[in-house]
Amino acid sequence: MSIGSKIREARKAAKLTQVELAEKTRLSRSYIGDIEKDRYNPSLSTLKLIAKATNMSLSTLLHNEGDDSISTTHNNSLFPLSLKYLREQANITQAELxxxxxxxxxxxGRWERGQTSPDYETLKRLSVLFDVSVDYLLDNQPPQNDALPALTPKDERQIAKDLENIVDTLNGAAAMSDDPEDEEDREMLKAALLQAMTLSKRIAKKKFTPKKYRREG
Known part of the structure; x- marks a missing residue:
């Protein structure tokens, strides 16, 4: 099953229209439609937003039913870097792993170079071996007990407002460019900005929250 078909099934399972999914992910409805029709190969950042909006883990979204493989060679996958980093942190060689x-x-070696992918069972064994989630391996996401505070609805609204201002500014600059970006490039940038802004906000909340009010993991 193609990634577009899986996204369409996930959206329908979550009982969302394309418009509602677009609102939740802050992507355009037309871009969602193009992804579902496999006209675009979405970045991992975009897939992460879709997975969150449809209450599906990233690993499930990328898992290929039937052949027990997983798309760790997907565009922009951080799996090779994550695997190498975790292996070196554990102080073990490729041969030992x-x-x-x-x-x-x-x-x-081929996994770490991004040339091939382990099957899903091997990926789960890696997650147990390094004590991280499969999603962390795929997208280098912080563990659930990362001790960073969650965002409030007010925080999320402010991020959305700031993001729209940034996007409007970028769109204005792009309109004056001789080589404007296409819609896919804009949506990928928007997804990456949202991810970075969200993480930065959580880090800032932890830094400026008095220790006695923190919920330690």
Whole structure:
């Protein structure tokens, strides 16, 4: 099943229209429609927004039913970098990791270069071995116990307002450019900005919240 078809099924399972999904992800309805028709290959940042809006994990959205594989070679996937980082942090070689997983060292090397992907069962074994979630491996997301405070509805509204102001400014600049970006580029940038702004806000809330009021993980 194509990624577009999986997104359409996830949207329908969540009982959302394309317009409602667009509102939740702050993407355009036309872009959602193009993704579902496989006209665009969405970035991992965009997939993360869609997964959150449809209450589906990123790993489930990327999991290919039937062949037990997972799209870790998807456009902009951070899996190769995440795997190498976790392996080096654990102070183990590619050969040692391969032995723990009952695969060849060459296979681990290809994963870290982004040339091939492990199957879903191996991905789950990696998550257990390194004590992280599958979603962390795929998108380098912070663990759930990252101790960063959650955003309030007010915070989210402010981020949305600031994001729209930034996008409006960028659109105005692009209109004057001789080489304007296409819709896919704009939506990918918007998704990346939203992700960065959200993380920055959570970090700022932790930094400026008195320690006695923090909820430690």
């Amino acid at each position: 391969a032995q723990k997983l009952d695969v060849t060292q060459q296979a681990v």
